[in-house]
Amino acid sequence: MHEESRDVARRRLPAASLLAMGAALVVLAGYLVLVTTGRPAAGHESAGTTRTYYIAADSVRWDYAPTGSNGITGQPFDDVANEFVAAGPERIGSAYVKSLYREYTDRSFSTLTPRPAAWEHLGFLGPVIHAVVGDRVRIVFKNNLDRPASVHMHGLKYDKGAEGAPYADGSTARQKDDDAVPPGAIYTYDYTVPERAGPGPMDPSSVMWMYHSHTDEVGDTYAGLVGPVIVTARGQARADGTPRGVDRELVAVFQVSDENQSLDLPANLAGLPAPPDPEDEGFEESNLMHDINGYVYGNQPLGSAPGEGMTVRAGQHVRWYLMAMGTEVDLHTPHWHGNTVLANGMRVDVTSLLPAQMIVADMTPDDPGIWLFHCHVNDHILAGMMTRYQVLP
Numbered sequence: 001m002h003e004e005s006r007d008v009a010r011r012r013l014p015a016a017s018l019l020a021m022g023a024a025l026v027v028l029a030g031y032l033v034l035v036t037t038g039r040p041a042a043g044h045e046s047a048g049t050t051r052t053y054y055i056a057a058d059s060v061r062w063d064y065a066p067t068g069s070n071g072i073t074g075q076p077f078d079d080v081a082n083e084f085v086a087a088g089p090e091r092i093g094s095a096y097v098k099s100l101y102r103e104y105t106d107r108s109f110s111t112l113t114p115r116p117a118a119w120e121h122l123g124f125l126g127p128v129i130h131a132v133v134g135d136r137v138r139i140v141f142k143n144n145l146d147r148p149a150s151v152h153m154h155g156l157k158y159d160k161g162a163e164g165a166p167y168a169d170g171s172t173a174r175q176k177d178d179d180a181v182p183p184g185a186i187y188t189y190d191y192t193v194p195e196r197a198g199p200g201p202m203d204p205s206s207v208m209w210m211y212h213s214h215t216d217e218v219g220d221t222y223a224g225l226v227g228p229v230i231v232t233a234r235g236q237a238r239a240d241g242t243p244r245g246v247d248r249e250l251v252a253v254f255q256v257s258d259e260n261q262s263l264d265l266p267a268n269l270a271g272l273p274a275p276p277d278p279e280d281e282g283f284e285e286s287n288l289m290h291d292i293n294g295y296v297y298g299n300q301p302l303g304s305a306p307g308e309g310m311t312v313r314a315g316q317h318v319r320w321y322l323m324a325m326g327t328e329v330d331l332h333t334p335h336w337h338g339n340t341v342l343a344n345g346m347r348v349d350v351t352s353l354l355p356a357q358m359i360v361a362d363m364t365p366d367d368p369g370i371w372l373f374h375c376h377v378n379d380h381i382l383a384g385m386m387t388r389y390q391v392l393p
């Protein structure tokens, strides 16, 4: 029985008939309340599913422009783009050593979980974690890097042993193990998903959170250790945790990825034939990758069928989860050509993000075509913070 119909049943049960049941039925009535509300008994935070993810921090070579050309213009890169993407003896170009969260099939961390076509657009982001209010989430984290790293979760509930951030917080020694997982080690982070981790009164049926490494927060996140979380309201989710009635979920993280501040900068410098002074202004500028999910200048895979890449079908309920990361230059204004969205209860085709801000925007596209989706900040447009999405008839 769906939760909505349970609630209807509860409302229709007349109070008088409950009284008439008599004292002998008090226990049964208590049981009925539990059944009709679908809520767990007092003292138990979760009666839902435990969702376990095996996620490692891996050192990966990531190319922000794998097609080698400008997907927006359909032309070779121009001089402005080449300031960021062209490699040379003193320039790293578009491909960097990065540290990324990657999903594995089990605790042996020997087999990567293949990323389905619907999530290929995540690019360099970690795997999406889905949960429903009432669930538990477990992340078995392996650090395959040569330096400590962690998982710090937003939104979900955790104790000091799963916060993943070292600071003077009165933690016991055991509760410090999560803060900086040593190279080669495995640590298990446990979370619950109470009501306050799910949609609020003004939210749609699911909300976005994120996880990121917080051992060296700035250096870790610029290295790429960031991933999305989606929490669906109780009673409104499919078995896989995705919101019912939503045909397609798309995640877009806007960021000026400052590779100068990435903890992988030494590895990237070591790969250059003639490494420049890392404080050279032109070199620093060349390492500011203005990306969406790790792609610049329209290099995100577009896909050709609904459910692939950034392709949807007209009339579908498409839910966009948007986030920014970074610093004071990371005020981004995502803009969709061709279609509008409902965000924060308002009809818009531009919304705004500050660092680590997360927004959900619902779209029912009615205008088929290949459309630009870009940050509307002029400097960011020139530097390549642009991608495309496709609406098929």
Ligand SMILES: [Cu+2]
Pocket (backbone or CB within 6 Å): 254, 330, 331, 332, 333, 375, 376, 377, 380, 385
């Ligand atoms: Cu921007």
